[in-house]
Amino acid sequence: MKANRRIVIILLAVVFLPALFFSVYEIGSLNQNEVIIDDIYNKQLEVILSSVNSHSQDWASSWAMKMNGYFAYPQTDLGASLLQFVEDNPSVKGVFYTRDTSYQNLEIISLPEASSISSSVHHRTIEMVLRQNSKKINKLYLYLKGGYRKIEAFSSDRTPDISYFVFVADSYRGHKILCGMIVDAKEFVNFVLSPKIQALVENQFIITVQNDTKGQIIYASETSDLKRISQTKPLWLLPDYKMGIIYKSKTIKELVKERTTLNFIIIFLLDTLLVAGVWLVLRNFKAEIKLSQMRVDFISNVSHELRTPLALMSLHIETILLGRVKGEKLNEYYKVIHQETNRLTTIVNKILNFSKLEEKKFEYHFQKMCINEVIQEVLEQYYFYLQNTNFETEINLSAEKALIYGDKEALKEVFINLIDNATKYSKDQKYLHIETEIEKDLIKVTIQDKGIGIPESDQKYIFDKFFRVTNGEMQGVRGSGLGLSIVKNILDNHDAVIYLNSKPGQGTTFNLEFPGYAIQLLKKRKIRKHA
Ligand SMILES: Nc1ncnc2c1ncn2[C@@H]1O[C@H](COP(=O)(O)OP(=O)(O)OP(=O)(O)O)[C@@H](O)[C@H]1O
Numbered sequence: 336m337k338a339n340r341r342i343v344i345i346l347l348a349v350v351f352l353p354a355l356f357f358s359v360y361e362i363g364s365l366n367q368n369e370v371i372i373d374d375i376y377n378k379q380l381e382v383i384l385s386s387v388n389s390h391s392q393d394w395a396s397s398w399a400m401k402m403n404g405y406f407a408y409p410q411t412d413l414g415a416s417l418l419q420f421v422e423d424n425p426s427v428k429g430v431f432y433t434r435d436t437s438y439q440n441l442e443i444i445s446l447p448e449a450s451s452i453s454s455s456v457h458h459r460t461i462e463m464v465l466r467q468n469s470k471k472i473n474k475l476y477l478y479l480k481g482g483y484r485k486i487e488a489f490s491s492d493r494t495p496d497i498s499y500f501v502f503v504a505d506s507y508r509g510h511k512i513l514c515g516m517i518v519d520a521k522e523f524v525n526f527v528l529s530p531k532i533q534a535l536v537e538n539q540f541i542i543t544v545q546n547d548t549k550g551q552i553i554y555a556s557e558t559s560d561l562k563r564i565s566q567t568k569p570l571w572l573l574p575d576y577k578m579g580i581i582y583k584s585k586t587i588k589e590l591v592k593e594r595t596t597l598n599f600i601i602i603f604l605l606d607t608l609l610v611a612g613v614w615l616v617l618r619n620f621k622a623e624i625k626l627s628q629m630r631v632d633f634i635s636n637v638s639h640e641l642r643t644p645l646a647l648m649s650l651h652i653e654t655i656l657l658g659r660v661k662g663e664k665l666n667e668y669y670k671v672i673h674q675e676t677n678r679l680t681t682i683v684n685k686i687l688n689f690s691k692l693e694e695k696k697f698e699y700h701f702q703k704m705c706i707n708e709v710i711q712e713v714l715e716q717y718y719f720y721l722q723n724t725n726f727e728t729e730i731n732l733s734a735e736k737a738l739i740y741g742d743k744e745a746l747k748e749v750f751i752n753l754i755d756n757a758t759k760y761s762k763d764q765k766y767l768h769i770e771t772e773i774e775k776d777l778i779k780v781t782i783q784d785k786g787i788g789i790p791e792s793d794q795k796y797i798f799d800k801f802f803r804v805t806n807g808e809m810q811g812v813r814g815s816g817l818g819l820s821i822v823k824n825i826l827d828n829h830d831a832v833i834y835l836n837s838k839p840g841q842g843t844t845f846n847l848e849f850p851g852y853a854i855q856l857l858k859k860r861k862i863r864k865h866a
């Protein structure tokens with residue numbers, strides 16, 4: 336028991352507690368992980384959206400560079416070049432420029448049929464837009480002084496779907512010219528941004544572009560469930576629009592939840608495995624400890640069983656040798672010595688049989704035999720004992736021969752042990768009932784006593800080697816705990832089964848079932864044939 340407790344404590348300290356702490360810590364940090372993972376997913380989306388913005392910026396810059404070239408090199412026909420530029424870029428509906436810082440004298444170059452909005456509308460609108468954003472525009476001059484040609488994008492309620500890209504160009508005389516492009520937002524998205532977006536989504540995401548105020552989606556890399564948009568970002572160059580992004584298969588929340596659930600399941604499975612492992616180890620240890628305890632008891636029991644007859648014999652022999660015992664008494668002394676020799680032989684034989692059976696070295700000599708005859712032979716051995724100890728016996732053997740295919744000596748051992756137990760473990764009610772019956776192909780044997788019985792909790796162990804019940808009733812009854820394990824082993828080799836039915840204080844019944852001779856023979860033949 337002490338060793339058991341020690342093992343439990345060691346297992347708890349070394350395996351269970353650290354695992355428990357780890358699990359609690361992991362479960363605790365799952366929430367935290369959820370936030371981190373959520374953050375990672377969001378950052379990933381943000382990077383993708385940013386790269387769309389950079390792409391549009393690069394594109395607009397390259398346009399600005401081109402336009403700047405027309406202003407910087409006057410040998411080209413400015414109007415024609417700008418018109419060509421507009422023609423070459425379908426999303427650019429026109430360009431404008433002014434040398435005047437009050438935004439008067441605005442020149443607009445556009446293809447007449449290209450826009451639904453007339454050039455006069457653009458004229459007024461652009462003037463107004465420039466005036467409204469004069470502060471930002473002034474900064475564009477400053478940026479250019481610093482060597483950076485920044486592009487600002489403006490929009491106006493009057494011209495929906497149009498974005499005005501404004502920048503400052505250098506003219507060949509060193510003058511600065513305020514320039515701009517009239518860009519159709521939808522076409523810019525479809526012609527300029529779409530290839531980049533398609534390259535970015537890689538079958539994993541859906542990117543959308545929608546009108547910021549109306550919420551109307553003007554572009555989607557794929558048309559599917561667009562309601563789940565989890566991240567949006569303004570489009571730098573299209574002030575009225577914003578981009579949206581979603582994971583194609585699941586939302587971030589679903590992805591994070593899935594990961595968390597998976598982690599939770601893994602922790603749970605690991606813990607279950609661990610508990611099962613600890614439980615198995617404990618169970619094995621318990622069984623081992625029980626067995627080793629039983630071995631210790633066995634040695635002490637057997638030594639006692641050997642020492643008692645030896646001591647008795649030596650006492651009687653010494654007395655005879657002293658010449659003190661004569662006549663009738665001498666015979667009695669010889670009888671005791673003979674009895675004790677038999678007892679010793681029985682014990683030694685039992686141990687030898689047990690070890691042979693354990694090592695599978697026991698040699699069986701199977702033959703056709705009547706089980707009733709074996710029982711009768713054993714009962715003859717017990718006849719005097721049963722009579723002297725006032726045992727009420729009820730023997731009911733089948734009228735017909737109970738034929739089986741068995742080893743006579745081994746089966747004798749079985750019945751000796753069962754009868755020995757019935758007599759050994761009976762106190763006030765000395766009763767022995769043996770019955771055999773033939774039922775179809777089965778030979779049934781019942782051995783019943785009205786002795787002390789076996790406690791319910793011990794019943795599953797009584798066929799285990801070395802096992803002995805250790806309650807008060809058993810006090811003074813000696814034994815090695817080998818009898819029933821020998822019985823079980825021999826019966827197994829006869830394909831027979833044994834059932835126990837016992838109630839403490841009321842008695843014990845053992846029911847044995849042997850396959851009849853005919854069926855057993857058939858089986859053995861089949862086995863031989865297959866071999
Ligand atoms: N008929 C019975 N009535 C009550 N208890 C029994 C009976 N038969 C067996 N037992 C219990 O089962 C235990 C195991 O029996 P088993 O015959 O294997 O060992 P044993 O009788 O103690 O020793 P031995 O090796 O000398 O037979 C016994 O110690 C006893 O507690």
Ligand SMILES: [Mg+2]
Pocket residue numbers: 752755756814818819
């Ligand atoms: Mg016994």
